Amino acid sequence: MYTAGVDCQRLTRDLPTGKTLAMKFLIANWKMNGSAERVREFAFSMNQALGRLPCAVTCVFCPPASYLSEAKLMLPQNAQLKLGAQTCHSKASGAYTGELSAAMVRDIGADYVILGHSERRAAGESDTEILGQAVTALAAGLTPVICVGESREAYEAGKTAEILKAQLQPFATLASSKLLIAYEPIWAIGTGLTPKTAEISAAHAQIKMVLGSATPVLYGGSVNPTNLGEILKLSEVAGALIGGASLEIESMMAMTEIAAK
Ligand code: PGA
Numbered sequence: 001m002y003t004a005g006v007d008c009q010r011l012t013r014d015l016p017t018g019k020t021l022a023m024k025f026l027i028a029n030w031k032m033n034g035s036a037e038r039v040r041e042f043a044f045s046m047n048q049a050l051g052r053l054p055c056a057v058t059c060v061f062c063p064p065a066s067y068l069s070e071a072k073l074m075l076p077q078n079a080q081l082k083l084g085a086q087t088c089h090s091k092a093s094g095a096y097t098g099e100l101s102a103a104m105v106r107d108i109g110a111d112y113v114i115l116g117h118s119e120r121r122a123a124g125e126s127d128t129e130i131l132g133q134a135v136t137a138l139a140a141g142l143t144p145v146i147c148v149g150e151s152r153e154a155y156e157a158g159k160t161a162e163i164l165k166a167q168l169q170p171f172a173t174l175a176s177s178k179l180l181i182a183y184e185p186i187w188a189i190g191t192g193l194t195p196k197t198a199e200i201s202a203a204h205a206q207i208k209m210v211l212g213s214a215t216p217v218l219y220g221g222s223v224n225p226t227n228l229g230e231i232l233k234l235s236e237v238a239g240a241l242i243g244g245a246s247l248e249i250e251s252m253m254a255m256t257e258i259a260a261k
């Protein structure tokens with residue numbers, strides 16, 4: 001079981017049965033969407049919704065970098081609602097115009113950072129850069145959420161396991177209990193398509209074979225309130241990375257309730 005962080009330490013306390021539930025993570029990746037007003041509304045509503053739920057759900061809000069400070073103002077300390085950035089740079093500081101270092105992300109008050117999203121890999125981010133980002137993120141005290149996943153061609157050619165192994169190998173040297181992995185098939189992102197549940201289980205098992213069982217593995221790609229319950233029933237799945245459906249406060253609230261069951 002994932003043990004790092006305040007959230008997990010509160011895990012059993014609020015459960016009337018005393019039963020320990022595994023932590024479920026819901027990561028809201030807003031990509032390049034939203035406004036200061038929407039960020040305030042989202043943080044306020046989610047904060048209220050999560051306060052009513054058992055401690056076994058951690059929601060990580062990842063708005064665009066320009067709104068991280070705004071979001072932080074709305075989030076109380078140690079709540080189940082955490083803040084995350086959508087990337088950080090692999091270098092600690094220097095002449096990197098437009099970039100944000102891991103220490104800066106931490107300074108704003110974020111606890112998580114999404115790394116290696118397929119949209120950034122498509123824009124040229126390499127495995128070496130992503131590994132560098134993960135190393136600096138860990139050094140700054142952030143939890144990296146590393147995204148991996150196969151293309152449609154690789155999926156159709158039955159090469160998912162091979163691709164995952166290659167993408168994960170660089171991270172095998174890092175402390176596996178301090179990472180989250182998001183399995184996001186590229187063909188499932190923003191398309192309304194999802195793999196069969198057996199395929200999600202197989203991919204998650206493959207990831208744990210490379211990194212060990214201490215790393216929580218999330219699923220991402222067209223997650224919504226209709227399919228989340230079925231996905232979270234899979235014992236290998238520790239949560240979801242949600243793009244489009246996380247922009248709607250109502251649907252995000254519905255998903256936190258599903259994850260809390
Ligand atoms: P989606 O995006 O939920 O809109 O498919 C997921 C992601 O890109 O992380």
